[in-house]
């Protein structure tokens with residue numbers, strides 16, 4: 001049987017790049033997902049394992065980060081063209097580059113605070129038993145927020161397995177999942193309390209100088225209870241979406257908290273509740 005190599009391409013898929021442009025105290029954010037596919041003289045690598053024509057996918061990922069540092073991101077079409085042109089211009093074995101970029105929108109919530117555009121889900125769980133007892137828990141999930149500064153984490157326990165460096169200025173990002181329990185027998189305006197709680201959560205996230213996500217969680221819960229008198233308890237689940245500064249020194253570039261690798265897992269998961277001292281018994285509300 002005679003066979004031959006068919007169409008092929010290879011590259012680094014879904015390089016997640018978050019680029020912060022610091023314009024004095026006002027910061028600008030670009031959040032993109034870059035997928036590169038290169039093709040060209042790839043007979044040898046497939047047929048004999050000779051890698052001489054192969055630009056490693058790891059290099060392709062590094063190029064994305066280095067280009068962000070060197071040229072900025074700008075319009076995603078321009079960034080993609082710059083990357084694709086680079087690979088075909090500099091590597092004779094690469095005849096074709098396909099670069100696909102997704103951009104995730106962020107709306108401004110403060111000079112250095114952003115709310116991910118869209119994606120947020122409003123939720124509720126109600127119980128109503130035969131005796132007429134009712135509980136209402138409202139909530140939201142996937143409210144993705146990020147602070148480009150105003151977050152520290154240090155002073156934690158250290159043992160023989162601790163490698164985390166103390167941070168005095170880090171990116172703090174999370175996808176807020178919150179549920180809150182309505183108190184009292186009167187039917188509130190759920191629309192109003194939703195807007196109140198959502199606004200309070202965002203204000204507290206943006207406005208708290210954070211020494212830990214735990215501290216931010218408490219501040220968010222406290223603000224929600226202070227802002228929306230009809231609720232008596234709030235439970236928050238905050239995944240810590242870690243952003244690690246990329247080491248660009250191999251490319252002769254510095255990185256003063258500008259180019260980050262947005263890790264998706266593993267992530268810290270910070271969960272907790274805040275409730276009024278006089279909150280009535282929850283009964284089956286959380287079941």
Ligand SMILES: O=c1[nH]c(=O)c2[nH]c(=O)[nH]c2[nH]1
Pocket residue numbers: 153164211212213214240268
């Ligand atoms: O805000 C944080 N809380 C933690 O408990 C923790 N643990 C960790 O590694 N990083 C962080 N950040």
